Amino acid sequence: MGVHSGIRKHATHCGYLLIMVFALFSFAATGQTPQTPQAPSPIKLMPMPATVTPTAGRLLVPQTFSVGIAGYNEPRLERAAQRFLRDLSRQTGYFLSERLADASRATLTIHADHGGEPVQDLGADESYVLEVSSAGAKLAAPNPLGIMHGLQTFLQLVEVTPEGYAAPAIHVEDTPRFPWRGLSIDVSRHFISMEVLQRNVDAMAAAKLNVLHLHLSDDQGFRLESKEYPKLQELGSDGMYYRQSEMRELIAYASDRGIRIVPEFDMPGHSTAWFVGYPDLSSAAGPYQIERRWGIFDPAMDPTRESTYKFLDKFIAEMASIFPDRYFHIGGDEVNGKQWDANPKISEFKQAHNLKNNQELQQYFTVRIEKIVSKHHKSMVGWDEILTPGMPKDIVIQSWRGQESLAEAARQGYRGILSSGYYLDAIQPAEQHYLVDPVSGAGATLTAEQQKLILGGEACMWEEFASDESIESRIWPRAAAVAERLWSPQQLQDVNSMYRRLAAFSARLEQLGLTHRSSSEVMLARIAGTDDIAALQVLARAVQPASLTIRETEAQKAGGIQTSDVPLNRMVDAISPESEAARKFSSAVDLFIASKFQDTTVESYIRQKLQEWRDNDSALQSLLQNSFLLKEVAPVSQNLASLGVAGAQALDYIDAHQAAPAAWKLQQVAMIQQVAKPTADLVLAVAPAVQKLVEASSAAVVAP
Numbered sequence: 001m002g003v004h005s006g007i008r009k010h011a012t013h014c015g016y017l018l019i020m021v022f023a024l025f026s027f028a029a030t031g032q033t034p035q036t037p038q039a040p041s042p043i044k045l046m047p048m049p050a051t052v053t054p055t056a057g058r059l060l061v062p063q064t065f066s067v068g069i070a071g072y073n074e075p076r077l078e079r080a081a082q083r084f085l086r087d088l089s090r091q092t093g094y095f096l097s098e099r100l101a102d103a104s105r106a107t108l109t110i111h112a113d114h115g116g117e118p119v120q121d122l123g124a125d126e127s128y129v130l131e132v133s134s135a136g137a138k139l140a141a142p143n144p145l146g147i148m149h150g151l152q153t154f155l156q157l158v159e160v161t162p163e164g165y166a167a168p169a170i171h172v173e174d175t176p177r178f179p180w181r182g183l184s185i186d187v188s189r190h191f192i193s194m195e196v197l198q199r200n201v202d203a204m205a206a207a208k209l210n211v212l213h214l215h216l217s218d219d220q221g222f223r224l225e226s227k228e229y230p231k232l233q234e235l236g237s238d239g240m241y242y243r244q245s246e247m248r249e250l251i252a253y254a255s256d257r258g259i260r261i262v263p264e265f266d267m268p269g270h271s272t273a274w275f276v277g278y279p280d281l282s283s284a285a286g287p288y289q290i291e292r293r294w295g296i297f298d299p300a301m302d303p304t305r306e307s308t309y310k311f312l313d314k315f316i317a318e319m320a321s322i323f324p325d326r327y328f329h330i331g332g333d334e335v336n337g338k339q340w341d342a343n344p345k346i347s348e349f350k351q352a353h354n355l356k357n358n359q360e361l362q363q364y365f366t367v368r369i370e371k372i373v374s375k376h377h378k379s380m381v382g383w384d385e386i387l388t389p390g391m392p393k394d395i396v397i398q399s400w401r402g403q404e405s406l407a408e409a410a411r412q413g414y415r416g417i418l419s420s421g422y423y424l425d426a427i428q429p430a431e432q433h434y435l436v437d438p439v440s441g442a443g444a445t446l447t448a449e450q451q452k453l454i455l456g457g458e459a460c461m462w463e464e465f466a467s468d469e470s471i472e473s474r475i476w477p478r479a480a481a482v483a484e485r486l487w488s489p490q491q492l493q494d495v496n497s498m499y500r501r502l503a504a505f506s507a508r509l510e511q512l513g514l515t516h517r518s519s520s521e522v523m524l525a526r527i528a529g530t531d532d533i534a535a536l537q538v539l540a541r542a543v544q545p546a547s548l549t550i551r552e553t554e555a556q557k558a559g560g561i562q563t564s565d566v567p568l569n570r571m572v573d574a575i576s577p578e579s580e581a582a583r584k585f586s587s588a589v590d591l592f593i594a595s596k597f598q599d600t601t602v603e604s605y606i607r608q609k610l611q612e613w614r615d616n617d618s619a620l621q622s623l624l625q626n627s628f629l630l631k632e633v634a635p636v637s638q639n640l641a642s643l644g645v646a647g648a649q650a651l652d653y654i655d656a657h658q659a660a661p662a663a664w665k666l667q668q669v670a671m672i673q674q675v676a677k678p679t680a681d682l683v684l685a686v687a688p689a690v691q692k693l694v695e696a697s698s699a700a701v702v703a704p
């Protein structure tokens with residue numbers, strides 16, 4: 001076959017086919033035909049491929065469905081095909097044979113031109129072409145990476161139909177927009193088990209993400225075994241760390257799925273956990289303890305002593321031998337310099353070396369570390385702060401501070417990846433992340449040459465307020481919105497289409513074994529002490545966690561008690577970061593207003609929800625009284641009831657064709673704004689839509 005030589009790296013050049021994609025998928029953005037909340041979507045691919053051309057017919061996917069490999073073959077490709085069959089089994093409930101079929105007779109034929117590199121390169125060709133017709137399916141790619149992506153696309157095409165499972169006939173030519181599409185997971189603030197990391201890798205493969213960045217050390221924990229320096233994990237981890245053998249298994253697991261693993265060991269700051277076992281590395285006398293609080297702390301490595309570099313040389317050599325990836329992340333963020341200022345020897349060193357301030361001292365450190373990293377055949381990655389004049393152009397800057405610093409790095413000729421705007425722990429709607437583009441904002445001011453230095457981005461999951469049981473719900477499905485931004489054509493901006501496809505993607509993740517939705521039910525039942533949690537779920541679906549900033553501020557107000565020891569077992573930890581129910585309710589209210597209050601189907605949906613909320617508070621009382629963990633949500637439940645009452649009254653005015661009195665409206669809006677404030681770190685996500693309804697009810701009356 002070998003049909004992909006025509007695919008170019010940057011999908012934005014594929015003008016003609018793109019037009020077809022946008023004609024197909026952007027109808028919801030026109031605003032002329034508002035969709036009902038349950039409207040079906042045409043094709044639920046995520047990330048949307050570079051080009052999609054629907055053709056006539058469909059391919060039935062029966063229990064006899066088979067896969068055969070033609071062309072190049074290797075064990076990794078066979079494992080990918082078998083995994084595909086296993087996933088398809090999960091998706092259909094069919095017992096599919098995992099034995100690969102003769103390519104000439106298989107329903108789906110796979111053809112790779114050649115193998116991949118032994119260690120996956122940044123910028124490796126990930127393109128593929130997928131052709132589905134009523135006669136069968138053909139998937140072709142230059143190497144196994146494209147095949148793996150194409151198999152994921154096929155899985156997403158399979159849908160239930162009245163006649164059985166089927167995939168629509170289609171021609172897909174696909175290639176990512178950016179070569180670095182990452183997810184960063186902090187395993188220091190709270191330890192994340194290997195099992196959960198593996199599930200995240202499965203989800204990443206489904207979203208076509210290709211870099212798992214592990215933040216392996218910070219003030220709160222050192223999480224990987226070192227044989228050179230065993231006190232790092234022995235004293236710096238509370239016993240919660242990965243053995244090297246486990247990490248090697250995860251690397252192989254990820255590599256099998258086309259995912260690179262980039263390790264980060266944060267230095268010279270964010271490093272208290274190192275100093276518990278090795279206080280001599282630090283800039284002040286010990287002893288040290290593992291940090292339990294959140295924030296920026298004073299301990300920092302001593303950049304002036306040769307012993308620091310000797311230690312790090314050996315340490316990096318050891319770690320470089322575990323992680324095959326070319327890229328090695330040294331952190332470099334948020335050094336407050338207080339230990340440096342307080343140490344007279346460090347001040348003397350700065351004078352002797354003509355280092356004017358701590359920034360220059362950190363630059364001195366970073367330059368030395370870069371030499372060590374490159375000596376061990378790695379390219380250094382670091383946060384914005386590492387950008388240092390004269391550094392080799394081989395380094396990569398990861399921007400957490402904003403698009404401007406990424407643009408500045410590019411102007412100086414450095415490659416970069418964007419994470420500002422993609423912080424999943426900040427608890428923002430998927431839409432907000434989705435609309436951040438690596439080359440928008442300051443990035444848009446770059447020349448085409450400079451823009452090529454922007455390699456992509458990474459969604460970041462910091463773990464202050466997440467744990468093994470809640471991390472999946474914090475990451476998924478929202479990370480898939482970032483994945484689409486990094487994979488799909490830049491012009492794809494239709495938020496409604498994104499949310500429709502994200503919902504389908506989210507459901508599929510559960511079939512793959514992710515627990516981002518099911519964990520919520522398990523946690524709520526634990527909090528309530530019973531499985532009979534219907535009323536609690538009504539409340540859970542109407543609220544969202546308050547933003548990270550609010551949660552931190554509230555904790556400080558309560559005496560700064562938030563530490564890594566505080567259990568994450570409250571309602572706020574159990575619920576989804578983004579309320580699907582609130583989004584549906586809000587779009588129903590918009591539709592109802594747009595229909596000039598004529599759409600009775602939408603109205604009855606709205607009324608049913610409002611009544612449910614109004615009546616839920618009394619239904620919830622016995623649960624609220626039964627558990628100490630639910631006491632704090634009692635006022636939230638009352639507030640939801642108040643919203644239900646206000647919204648139902650608004651509907652009554654509308655139905656009576658009577659403008660709601662101005663005084664009533666003012667009173668209700670004041671009440672809504674009051675109840676919309678965070679309580680128990682929860683925000684009533686449905687409040688703004690109720691307010692809209694209240695305001696609309698006092699506006700012009702539509703004649704009967």
Ligand code: ACM
Nearest residue numbers: 333334383400401
């Ligand atoms: C960071 O958020 N300090 C990387």
